[in-house]
Amino acid sequence: xxxxxxxxxxxxxxxxxxxxxxxxxxxxxxxxxxxxxxxxxxxxxxxxxxxxxxxxxxxxxxxxxxxxxxxxxxxxxxxxxxxxxxxxxxxxxxxxxxxxxxxxxxxxxxxxxxxxxxxxxxxxxxxxxxxxxxxxxxxxxxxxxxxxxxxxxxxxxxxxxxxxxxxxxxxxxxxxxxxxxxxxxxxxxxxxxxxxxxxxxxxxxxxxxxxxxxxxx
Amino acid sequence: xxxxxxxxxxxxxxxxxxxxxxxxxxxxxxxxxxxxxxxxxxxxxxxxxxxxxxxxxxxxxxxxxxxxxxxxxxxxxxxxxxxxxxxxxxxxxxxxxxxxxxxxxxxxxxxxxxxxxxxxxxxxxxxxxxxxxxxxxxxxxxxxxxxxxxxxxxxxxxxxxxxxxxxxxxxxxxxxxxxxxxxxxxxxxxxxxxxxxxxxxxxxxxxxxxxxxxxxx
Numbered sequence: 176x177x178x179x180x181x182x183x184x185x186x187x188x189x190x191x192x193x194x195x196x197x198x199x200x201x202x203x204x205x206x207x208x209x210x211x212x213x214x215x216x217x218x219x220x221x222x223x224x225x226x227x228x229x230x231x232x233x234x235x236x237x238x239x240x241x242x243x244x245x246x247x248x249x250x251x252x253x254x255x256x257x258x259x260x261x262x263x264x265x266x267x268x269x270x271x272x273x274x275x276x277x278x279x280x281x282x283x284x285x286x287x288x289x290x291x292x293x294x295x296x297x298x299x300x301x302x303x304x305x306x307x308x309x310x311x312x313x314x315x316x317x318x319x320x321x322x323x324x325x326x327x328x329x330x331x332x333x334x335x336x337x338x339x340x341x342x343x344x345x346x347x348x349x350x351x352x353x354x355x356x357x358x359x360x361x362x363x364x365x366x367x368x369x370x371x372x373x374x375x376x377x378x379x380x381x382x383x384x385x386x387x388x389x390x391x392x
Numbered sequence: 393x394x395x396x397x398x399x400x401x402x403x404x405x406x407x408x409x410x411x412x413x414x415x416x417x418x419x420x421x422x423x424x425x426x427x428x429x430x431x432x433x434x435x436x437x438x439x440x441x442x443x444x445x446x447x448x449x450x451x452x453x454x455x456x457x458x459x460x461x462x463x464x465x466x467x468x469x470x471x472x473x474x475x476x477x478x479x480x481x482x483x484x485x486x487x488x489x490x491x492x493x494x495x496x497x498x499x500x501x502x503x504x505x506x507x508x509x510x511x512x513x514x515x516x517x518x519x520x521x522x523x524x525x526x527x528x529x530x531x532x533x534x535x536x537x538x539x540x541x542x543x544x545x546x547x548x549x550x551x552x553x554x555x556x557x558x559x560x561x562x563x564x565x566x567x568x569x570x571x572x573x574x575x576x577x578x579x580x581x582x583x584x585x586x587x588x589x590x591x592x593x594x595x596x597x598x599x600x601x602x603x604x605x606x607x608x609x
Binding site for chain 1: 493496502503538539543546548573575576580583584586589590591593594596598600603604606607609
């Protein structure tokens with residue numbers, strides 16, 4: 176599949192690399208077409224990867240991963256263009272962390288709204304699925320790194336077909352069916368985004384970011 | 393030990409009962425001295441339990457459990473009286489859930505503050521420890537109900553001696569040392585309180601409130 180990865184940071188690089196390993200072709204999108212990190216990514220995968228603006232990438236992708244930092248996601252998606260995102264599944268991995276007042280960060284959208292919902296509202300003809308935003312990116316594409324892969328990934332969104340497409344990709348990333356928990360509509364993004372402050376505190380207490388949650392019942 | 397349990401709901405009843413099983417004497421505090429639920433609790437344990445106002449109970453207790461609903465906690469603690477709480481450990485189990493705008497609830501204190509922190513600010517001579525607020529009350533006092541008890545309880549607070557006292561009680565409740573994670577100072581209550589929206593969504597998706605999180609790393 177032709178997939179756009181918006182964002183050139185660790186998350187975008189990790190997702191893009193895994194997608195190529197899985198046989199997809201990837202265009203990495205960023206603010207400028209000559210982003211050095213995007214160019215380096217293309218140099219690593221000259222046959223399967225390309226780079227362009229957010230708009231170029233969104234036009235290219237049959238499916239889009241939002242791997243931009245939460246503080247810039249709405250602007251990045253605006254640059255990508257609603258017409259380029261129309262009708263497509265947008266898998267949103269971002270968290271609205273606001274570091275402007277120092278550490279620990281607060282959330283810029285919170286409580287009665289979430290970044291996932293806000294993206295869905297601003298791009299009503301796009302099918303937003305929130306997932307994978309509750310863990311370090313190394314685990315997103317390799318859950319077997321810890322605990323035999325037996326821990327949880329959440330997803331939510333308003334469009335069942337988009338959630339099914341996302342589940343197929345999650346399984347290709349290594350997630351088992353029993354560990355993928357559908358939390359319902361996109362408003363559940365409040366829950367997964369508001370978990371971030373606890374995630375950061377656990378990381379701080381354990382000095383280890385390579386952890387995840389397993390539901391015990 | 394003489395322990396005050398503020399609040400007569402399921403959480404207060406569960407905590408109070410467990411404390412009595414463990415050999416403590418308990419005064420259950422509520423808005424009025426003749427609260428029917430508190431009287432019923434005393435009738436169940438005529439030798440070990442008593443009931444009174446929030447103020448009576450706080451005066452009685454060497455240690456205080458706040459089991460009031462989050463929406464009323466600050467008022468209840470005000471009625472308990474700062475002088476009755478002074479120098480004591482206050483174990484805070486509440487969550488600032490606001491159901492006034494319907495379901496799902498939002499949080500009335502959130503993001504750059506938390507109910508745990510607000511209690512500590514309003515009662516600076518009391519030693520507030522936030523714990524156990526991330527699960528159904530049945531698990532609080534019986535973690536072995538699920539997964540062999542191998543799942544997490546978090547605690548945080550500014551006072552090491554109060555956290556140590558709390559850990560002793562948590563272990564008496566059945567929690568293993570390895571499953572008790574100290575998240576640091578009381579500002580970590582933002583993390584555990586902001587987890588509630590995810591908790592509620594998981595409950596909604598699984599139709600089972602008897603679950604908890606295990607950290608996998």
